[in-house]
Amino acid sequence: xxxxxxxxxxxxxxxxxxxxxxxxxxxxxxxxxxxxxxxxxxxxxxxxxxxxxxxxxxxxxxxxxxxxxxxxxxxxxxxxxxxxxxxxxxxxxxxxxxxxxxxxxxxxxxxxxxxxxxxxxxxxxxxxxxxxxxxxxxxxxxxxxxxxxxxxxxxxxxxxxxxxxxxxxxxxxxxxxxxxxxxxxxxxxxxxxxxxxxxxxxxxxxxxxxxxxxxxxxxxxxxxxxxxxxxxxxxxxxxxxxxxxxxxxxxxxxxxxxxxxxxxxxxxxxxxxxxxxxxxxxxxxxxxxxxxxxxxxxxxxxxxxxxxxxxxxxxxxxxxxxxxxxxxxxxxxxxxxxxxxxxxxxxxxxxxxxxxxxxxxxxxxxxxxxxxxxxxxxxxxxxxxxxxxxxxxxxxxx
Amino acid sequence: xxxxxxxxxxxxxxxxxxxxxxxxxxxxxxxxxxxxxxxxxxxxxxxxxxxxxxxxxxxxxxxxxxxxxxxxxxxxxxxxxxxxxxxxxxxxxxxxxxxxxxxxxxxxxxxxxxxxxxxxxxxxxxxxxxxxxxxxxxxxxxxxxxxxxxxxxxxxxxxxxxxxxxxxxxxxxxxxxxxxxxxxxxxxxxxxxxxxxxxxxxxxxxxxxxxxxxxxxxxxxxxxxxxxxxxxxxxxxxxxxxxxxxxxxxxxxxxxxxxxxxxxxxxxxxxxxxxxxxxxxxxxxxxxxxxxxxxxxxxxxxxxxxxxxxxxxxxxxxxxxxxxxxxxxxxxxxxxxxxxxxxxxxxxxxxxxxxxxxxxxxxxxxxxxxxxxxxxxxxxxx
Numbered sequence: 001x002x003x004x005x006x007x008x009x010x011x012x013x014x015x016x017x018x019x020x021x022x023x024x025x026x027x028x029x030x031x032x033x034x035x036x037x038x039x040x041x042x043x044x045x046x047x048x049x050x051x052x053x054x055x056x057x058x059x060x061x062x063x064x065x066x067x068x069x070x071x072x073x074x075x076x077x078x079x080x081x082x083x084x085x086x087x088x089x090x091x092x093x094x095x096x097x098x099x100x101x102x103x104x105x106x107x108x109x110x111x112x113x114x115x116x117x118x119x120x121x122x123x124x125x126x127x128x129x130x131x132x133x134x135x136x137x138x139x140x141x142x143x144x145x146x147x148x149x150x151x152x153x154x155x156x157x158x159x160x161x162x163x164x165x166x167x168x169x170x171x172x173x174x175x176x177x178x179x180x181x182x183x184x185x186x187x188x189x190x191x192x193x194x195x196x197x198x199x200x201x202x203x204x205x206x207x208x209x210x211x212x213x214x215x216x217x218x219x220x221x222x223x224x225x226x227x228x229x230x231x232x233x234x235x236x237x238x239x240x241x242x243x244x245x246x247x248x249x250x251x252x253x254x255x256x257x258x259x260x261x262x263x264x265x266x267x268x269x270x271x272x273x274x275x276x277x278x279x280x281x282x283x284x285x286x287x288x289x290x291x292x293x294x295x296x297x298x299x300x301x302x303x304x305x306x307x308x309x310x311x312x313x314x315x316x317x318x319x320x321x322x323x324x325x326x327x328x329x330x331x332x333x334x335x336x337x338x339x340x341x342x343x344x345x346x347x348x349x350x351x352x353x354x355x356x357x358x359x360x361x362x363x364x365x366x367x368x369x370x371x372x373x374x375x376x377x378x379x380x381x382x383x384x385x386x387x388x389x390x391x392x393x394x395x396x397x398x
Numbered sequence: 399x400x401x402x403x404x405x406x407x408x409x410x411x412x413x414x415x416x417x418x419x420x421x422x423x424x425x426x427x428x429x430x431x432x433x434x435x436x437x438x439x440x441x442x443x444x445x446x447x448x449x450x451x452x453x454x455x456x457x458x459x460x461x462x463x464x465x466x467x468x469x470x471x472x473x474x475x476x477x478x479x480x481x482x483x484x485x486x487x488x489x490x491x492x493x494x495x496x497x498x499x500x501x502x503x504x505x506x507x508x509x510x511x512x513x514x515x516x517x518x519x520x521x522x523x524x525x526x527x528x529x530x531x532x533x534x535x536x537x538x539x540x541x542x543x544x545x546x547x548x549x550x551x552x553x554x555x556x557x558x559x560x561x562x563x564x565x566x567x568x569x570x571x572x573x574x575x576x577x578x579x580x581x582x583x584x585x586x587x588x589x590x591x592x593x594x595x596x597x598x599x600x601x602x603x604x605x606x607x608x609x610x611x612x613x614x615x616x617x618x619x620x621x622x623x624x625x626x627x628x629x630x631x632x633x634x635x636x637x638x639x640x641x642x643x644x645x646x647x648x649x650x651x652x653x654x655x656x657x658x659x660x661x662x663x664x665x666x667x668x669x670x671x672x673x674x675x676x677x678x679x680x681x682x683x684x685x686x687x688x689x690x691x692x693x694x695x696x697x698x699x700x701x702x703x704x705x706x707x708x709x710x711x712x713x714x715x716x717x718x719x720x721x722x723x724x725x726x727x728x729x730x731x732x733x734x735x736x737x738x739x740x741x742x743x744x745x746x747x748x749x750x751x752x753x754x755x756x757x758x759x760x761x762x763x764x765x766x767x768x769x770x771x772x773x774x775x776x777x778x779x780x
Contacts, residue, residue, distance in 0.1 A: 004411030012403045132425050171407075171424065215615045215637060216408070223611065310698055 005214035007261045008171070011151055015180035015250055017242060020053060020141065024096070025060020027177045031137035033094035035065040037087045039107045041099045044143055045069040047187050053098050053141065066090035071099065074165075075106040076158045080121050083110045094137040098184060100196075101147030101282075104140050105155040108173040111136045112155070115172055121157060127169040138175040143184045145248040146196025146283050148203055148256020150178040167372075180249045182242040190239045194232065194342050197248050198287035201228045202271075204255035205294065205334070206264040208308065209301045210376040217262040224254035226311040229337060236341045265377035266368070267293045270386060273367040278355050287342060288351050291335040292392040293377075296385060298327060300378040305330040335398060351394050358394075361387040402607040404644070406543055407570040410637060415443065415574035418531055419450050422488065425529050425569075427456040431486040433477055433501055435463050435493035437536040443492050443577045447533075459484040469499035471515065477504045478513065481528075488529045495538015498568070502544075505530045506566040523565045532568040535577055539589070539636045540596065540643025540669070542571045543612075562650065573640070575633045584730040586635050591723055592670035593638035594620045595677045596646035598696070598720075599654055602687045604645070612645035614695065621699035624719065656757050660750040665741030667734070675737050678724045683773055685717045686710075 014023050028036065036057055040050045054064045068083045087095070087110065097107030113121050115133035124130055140150040155168045185193065201224070207213060208221035231247040238244060270293065271285035278285075294301070305327035310318055312333050321329055342348050365386035368374060374381060392398065409417045422430065430451070438444045444460070451458060461480050463473055477500055481489065491501035507513040509523035534542050545567035581589075597613035597620075604610050619638040621627075647655060658672045665672075677684070688696070690709050697712035700719060707715070728735040 004409075004414060006407065006409050006417070008407040010403060010405040010407070128420055128423075131423065214410075215619055216611065216641070218618065219611045219615045222614075223607075315694065 005212070005261075007214055007216045008153070009151070009257050009261070011174055012177045013151070013180065013253060014177065015246065015253070017182055017246065019179050020181040020183060021056050021059075024053065024056045024139065024141075024179060025062055027139060027179075028057065028062045028094060028096070028137070029060065031094065031139075031176055033062055033137050035063055035090070035092045036094050036096050037066040037068065037083070037090065037092040038064055039071060039083060039095060039097040039099075039103060039110070040067075040069045041071045041073075041103045042069065044099050044103070049098055049143065049184060049187075052183065053096060057096065065092050071103045071106045073102050074158045075102055075109070076160045077121055078160050079106060080109045080113060080157060081119075083107075084113050084120075087114060094139075096139045096141070098141040098143055100142070100144040101149040104142065104147070104149035105157065107138060107140065108149075108155040108175070109157050109168060111138050111175075112168060112170060112172050121168065122159075124168060124170075125166070130170040130172055132172065139177045139179065140175040141179050141181065141184055142249065142252065144188060144196040145185060145193055145245070145252045146199035148200065148252050148260065150175065151253055151256040152260035154260070178253070180246065180253055182246040182249065185245050185249055186240075186242065188245075190236065190345055191342075191347060192283075193235060193239070193245065193248060194345060195281070195283040195287050195348070196252070197228055197232050198290065198338065198342070199283040200224060200248075200252035200255045201334070201337075202267045202286045202290045203259040203264060204228070204251075205290070205308070206267055207255065207259035207262040209294075209297065209304045209378050210259075210263045210265045211378060212263040212376050214262060217258045220254045220258035220261075222308070222311050224251045224258060225308060227251040227254070229312040229333075232337065232341050236344055263376035264373045265293070266296070266374055266381055266386070266389070269371035269374040269377070270364065270368045270389065272371050272373070273364050274356070277360060277364055277367070280354050284348070284354075287338060289389070289393055291331055291338070291398060292389050294331045294334060295392065295398050296381075296389050297377065297379045298331065302327045304378075309333070331398065350396070356390070356394055358391070361390050364390060403564075404543070404567070404608055405564060406568050408543070408640075409570065409572040410575070410633070410640075411573075412576055413574060414572045415446055415533060415577065416450055417572055418447065418490065418533070418570075419454060421529070421531055421570050422451060422454050422456050425488065427454070427488045427529070429457045429459065429484050429486040430488035430490050431477065431481050431484060431504075432458050432460045432490045432492060433463060433497050433504075434460065434491075435497055435536075437494065438492040441535050441577045443533065443535050443574070446574075446577065447490065447492060456488070457484070459486060463493070463497060463500065469496040469503070471503075473500050474503040474507070477501075478507045481508060487527065488531065491530070491532045493535050495534065495541035498532045498534060498538060498541050501530055501532060502566055502568070503561075504528075506561060506563070509565060518561050521561060521563045521565075523563060526565050529570075530566075530568045531570045531572065533572045533574065534636075534640075535574075539573070539639040540592070540647065542568070542573070542640050543644035544647040562648065571640070573633075573636055575636075578632050578636070581632050581635075584727065584733060586632065587723065587727050588670060588674065588733070589635040589639050590620050590623060591677075591720070591727055592673055593635070593642035594720065595673055596642035597638075598684070598688070600642070600646040600649060601692050602684070603649070606649075609645045609649060612641045616642035616645065617696065617699050621701070624723070625701045627701075653754060653757075656754050657750065660753045661737070661742060661746075664743075664746040664750065667740035671734065671740060672737070674724060674727065675735070675740070677720070678728065678735075680773060681717050681720050681724070685713045687769075688713075 057064050066086050114136045142150045153173050159166050204221040204224035228251045231244045235244040267289050274285045275282050309326040309330040365383040489501045491497045505528050506518045508528045510517040511524050545562050545564050593616050597616040600613045616638045661672050693712050696716050734740045
């Protein structure tokens with residue numbers, strides 16, 4: 001156990017079928033809200049989900065007084081300012097956001113600015129600087145199974161001035177309530193369900209093995225990992241099953257609670273860099289890197305892998321494997337899960353097809369070492385270590 | 399539909415008390431009511447808190463509580479009057495579990511439109527403006543993460559006052575391991591065992607994700623201690639008690655907790671000791687109430703070689719382990735063994751059972767718990 005740790009999960013989590021229709025309005029009323037600003041992205045809007053949410057709010061007697069339905073994939077300081085202007089102009093008193101990580105991070109940043117009555121987000125860096133400020137009730141509705149953004153105290157926004165991604169940390173970024181409703185991921189393509197679930201799996205596994213773990217975050221990781229191993233293969237077999245999708249949505253939430261109270265590691269550090277160098281999605285990069293980084297960390301994380309192995313296999317299978325082999329087979333199980341789910345549905349390119357080649361290793365490795373997540377990786381990494389991991393991932397050989 | 403959360407921020411470890419400075423800054427505290435007991439003067443925590451908050455804008459108003467282990471309604475009212483007098487927006491509780499209970503009850507009163515005990519018991523809370531920070535220094539760690547007051551009672555009136563609501567739970571709990579008393583090996587074992595028992599009991603009827611997470615976390619920590627994987631230290635033992643308490647004491651209709659509370663009113667013993675005396679007699683009957691999956695998790699946590707065991711065998715191994723540890727604990731001559739030695743009389747049994755039965759009717763609790771009540775009722779004083 002570390003010398004000091006914190007665990008904080010004050011967000012009310014409501015999960016279940018029709019939970020938006022049944023609970024959203026009620027929760028808004030409990031929070032004293034009358035005039036809601038709804039924030040979402042263009043795809044979600046096109047799918048009709050924004051209307052679905054707005055109807056649930058209006059039916060409860062609470063009024064939707066404004067919309068911002070054009071949150072881009074990478075929100076900028078200007079986007080935050082624009083949304084704050086709409087909120088103030090329409091005299092709104094609360095926020096409801098639905099979307100993936102980018103939309104939810106945007107809403108969190110908007111809440112931060114409004115709560116401090118600030119002009120823009122530029123001045124609000126530093127965890128220990130921001131105060132509670134004005135209460136801005138906020139409810140978040142995730143529409144993917146991966147980011148856990150609905151439950152974390154972090155928001156990543158692009159600074160327009162230098163095009164760099166900046167991280168904001170504050171208790172103020174937490175919503176009051178998040179609602180996990182399978183309706184929100186009913187139309188999410190199976191490929192996205194699988195890849196975002198791998199993002200959530202990596203949050204849980206890295207949260208469990210990283211240097212900042214604590215006993216409670218460990219338990220949330222275990223819950224997430226066992227749920228993903230149980231339900232991801234099932235959803236591939238039966239993609240429209242709402243119960244399976246809900247289980248994966250919940251798992252993403254559990255892993256969000258875990259890594260939000262511990263940290264991630266090299267999978268995320270390298271995936272962040274690969275994403276910007278190769279212009280590939282974060283969930284895809286993570287799913288491709290996870291087994292190879294775990295293999296690299298084997299020496300330091302053996303005990304953790306051994307413990308996790310218990311939660312990813314049946315008792316019969318567990319009994320068959322001798323103790324010393326369990327860590328290695330655990331890593332094999334992660335790769336196997338990818339092969340039997342992402343591999344099975346097809347249409348997911350290899351890293352080679354996405355443009356990864358040895359000539360890029362040096363750039364990716366150097367930039368990855370500058371990512372904060374590398375600091376909490378269980379095993380120290382140098383440039384050559386990252387290159388070795390990339391080589392393994394490129395060749396898909398454990 | 400699932401609904402799970404816990405509003406309390408948990409801060410554990412070296413100099414965790416220092417983080418109160420951030421909490422006070424974040425919530426823009428102007429006046430804080432500090433409720434403390436004598437143990438805080440001895441441990442230096444009162445002085446440390448003064449130093450930590452010396453640079454903040456918060457004015458500190460100290461209230462000393464004399465009585466040991468009794469969170470009386472007289473003290474609650476005294477602190478509530480002081481809260482109003484100094485217009486405090488924060489309550490900081492330093493000391494035992496009783497101090498935390500007083501703080502929670504004061505916060506509950508402050509949350510009522512008309513501050514009365516009746517409104518607190520009915521959970522008529524309409525506002526939540528007061529922030530509550532609990533810093534357990536010398537015991538009562540299992541109370542820390544409990545949402546309401548565990549047991550605020552008037553000893554002479556023999557009345558149990560109890561409430562439990564998320565709205566009055568602490569906003570933060572900070573366990574500063576630098577300030578903790580030196581604890582004897584026996585006391586440490588007692589903490590670990592009571593945590594383990596609370597965790598197991600809460601798993602019997604656990605439907606809520608939070609309960610499961612907290613109880614399994616407590617079991618993880620204790621199994622590390624019992625199997626020699628982790629260092630046996632105060633921090634681990636306290637953490638396990640805190641998480642087990644968060645699981646067990648936040649169960650809404652908790653018949654076992656009610657039983658222990660009623661027993662407390664009849665004697666001057668503490669919660670853990672009563673619980674452990676009960677468990678000592680009944681662990682064999684309690685373990686099979688757990689479902690197979692939970693037994694499997696327990697067996698795994700304690701490192702049993704499950705390749706050759708059936709569910710019944712795991713069950714017996716875990717029961718044996720607990721019994722062995724309980725025997726170690728009760729073999730210390732300073733630990734009162736048996737309910738009669740801690741002041742409970744044969745005549746008390748009927749009153750206790752009646753009170754428990756009045757509090758929870760059969761229709762309100764699961765069959766398992768009903769059986770458990772019968773089990774205790776029929777044999778506890780034998």
